[in-house]
Amino acid sequence: MPLDAEVSRQSAYPSRPIRWYLPGMPVALPLALLLSAAVPAAVEARQAAPAPPSETFQAAWSGSRVSPPSGSYAPEALQADLKRLLERGAGLVRIAGQGVSSEGRPILVLAAGSGPEKVLLWSQMHGDEPTATCALVDLLSHLVATRTDPATEQLLSRLTLLVLPMLNPDGAVRNDRRNAQGIDINRDAVELQTPEGRFLKGVRDRFAPAAGFNLHNQGALVTAGPGGPQSALAVLAVPGAESEADGPAVARKKGLAAVMARAAEPFGPGRVARYDMSYTQRAFGDSMSRWGTPTVLLETGGWDGPGEAERLVRLNFTVLLSALHALARGKEALAAPAYDLLPFNVRGRLVDLVLRDATVHGGRGLPPFHADVAFVRARAFAGEAQRLAATAVTGVGDLDHLLGLTEVDAAGLVVAPAPPGGAPAWEKTFAGLVARGLAKDDSLLLDEAGLARESRSWAAGGVVTAWSAVDLVLLRRTEKGLVVEGFVRDGVRVK
Ligand SMILES: [Zn+2]
CATH class of the missing domain: 2.30.40.10 (Urease, subunit C, domain 1)
Known part of the structure; x- marks a missing residue:
């Protein structure tokens, strides 16, 4: 696709298509790289390099973080930080899509990297679930700050990240789960009556991501297993069907979930649970998996004590970077067996x-x-x-x-x-x-x-x-x- 490609997409109002501008998106580059005879050996050599341990990301967060201490963004503040990131990360971070909420607020998708595998990360489709939004902004900031480090270079040469930090800005303004229509966007994947849901579906169809991260907050009062501690995170390999046969897509989802659990272990031992939910056709994670984008659900819980909001943002940052590095190396499926050993999320205790x-x-x-x-x-x-x-x-x-x-x-x-x-x-x-x-x-x-x-x-x-x-x-x-x-x-x- 040429630079400055414009693609009509469904938007807030289905009858009025918006244009997608992809300024500076080096789409032709990956193909050229793949065709180059010298590159496979280099890629192989990079593949052999182990992924940085999660302690690296945990330590890097405070230097990279730009998100507010509250662990929650107002939509306007988010737009301002994204604008600054686009300036700081010129040539690396770019706008890959722009939608409009029910009430006319902008919804941005930023892209980073030029790799052949596209990965979609979306957060705050529930307006009152802000933790991962902060982590995604910090993650982009980290990639910009470390863009010449070999590990980041490898990540961005293998993957193209599509980052949608806040799908439901209208809900965020009201601290409400639902959008301005009063609809839970995460139950609108089939009917697509929300402009936000249509936009997310459009992004999926436009890029056909090879993996998806569906990012939420589940509330603080959940434990990891019936006798376990407070659940800081819960993960789910989101099913794409009532009964899903094992295969590469399931291995990828389970593996990414298990990699995130493992990445959190040094900081919060036993604090990652397996989210408990069966296939829900009208939900977006399930639909993404059904549409061909193996999707992992990440639900932030609680981690009681002073600085809780920041601790949870930092943990999100750490596990997401760990998962992306595993994905960039094609190693994520190796962790899949560990997924089935995770304790289940327990509510009511x-x-x-x-x-x-x-x-x-x-x-x-x-x-x-x-x-x-x-x-x-x-x-x-x-x-x-x-x-x-x-x-x-x-x-x-x-x-x-x-x-x-x-x-x-x-x-x-x-x-x-x-x-x-x-x-x-x-x-x-x-x-x-x-x-x-x-x-x-x-x-x-x-x-x-x-x-x-x-x-x-x-x-x-x-x-x-x-x-x-x-x-x-x-x-x-x-x-x-x-x-x-x-x-x-x-x-x-x-x-
Ligand atoms: Zn949610």
């Missing part, structure tokens, strides 16, 4: 906080009882299943089956609903109790019946029961009375 074995005053004035209490916090991007409007108690009773990201041994503690309104509300409540002779210094001078009665009153209807958004006051019984030991506010234990 992990919560944010569990108080173990507390004495509970539930807020309804009933006698106290022994129980565990579990909390799940509201999150900005939590995945469909776990998105709460507000932090809530999610269980009371014997919760042995749950694992808290934070576990508090509450044996010996008495818990009761706290007054709504945080610390100032508690201070006011406490001062009221002091004035009535029911508290002194830091202690409540209340027996069990008194605590049941008073807490019911100050909690103003807040109760310790599933799906109620309530804070707790934690009290310890002493000779002086019930000493305030701390609080649970917004699902977090505080002093």
